[in-house]
Amino acid sequence: MKIAFAKVNRSPGDFRYDKGELDFFGKLSRIDAHQVRLEGTIEGEVEWECDRCGASFSEPLHHPLALRLSDRPLPVGADLDTVEFLDGIIDIPALMESEIASIRSEYHYCPRCEGDGSEIDLEF
Numbered sequence: 001m002k003i004a005f006a007k008v009n010r011s012p013g014d015f016r017y018d019k020g021e022l023d024f025f026g027k028l029s030r031i032d033a034h035q036v037r038l039e040g041t042i043e044g045e046v047e048w049e050c051d052r053c054g055a056s057f058s059e060p061l062h063h064p065l066a067l068r069l070s071d072r073p074l075p076v077g078a079d080l081d082t083v084e085f086l087d088g089i090i091d092i093p094a095l096m097e098s099e100i101a102s103i104r105s106e107y108h109y110c111p112r113c114e115g116d117g118s119e120i121d122l123e124f
């Protein structure tokens with residue numbers, strides 16, 4: 001699912017993308033000639049591998065996100081919540097993939113290990 005920058009208006013428009021167990025939905029609105037705001041949520045059931053015992057387990061995910069999208073190269077030091085789409089096309093599946101990848105890079109503990117006196121909090 002791809003959306004052209006040129007088609008995003010100042011009044012927020014809905015988008016929704018489903019992939020397997022995951023659902024990414026929200027609104028896109030124009031900030032200025034080269035920037036678009038995305039406010040959305042990724043929801044669904046995700047399979048994790050426990051970082052302590054290695055067991056696979058699935059858990060519901062509810063991940064709100066707010067991003068600024070730009071079709072121009074970002075200046076050095078631009079804020080980290082800005083994503084470039086230099087071809088002027090907003091690639092919703094790619095955004096979801098990169099969010100999921102960054103969530104995966106955090107620590108996850110299965111329900112058994114989580115109740116094991118772990119001091120690391122899961123953030124969902």
Ligand SMILES: [Zn+2]
Pocket residue numbers: 050051052053054055109110111112113114
């Ligand atoms: Zn475990």
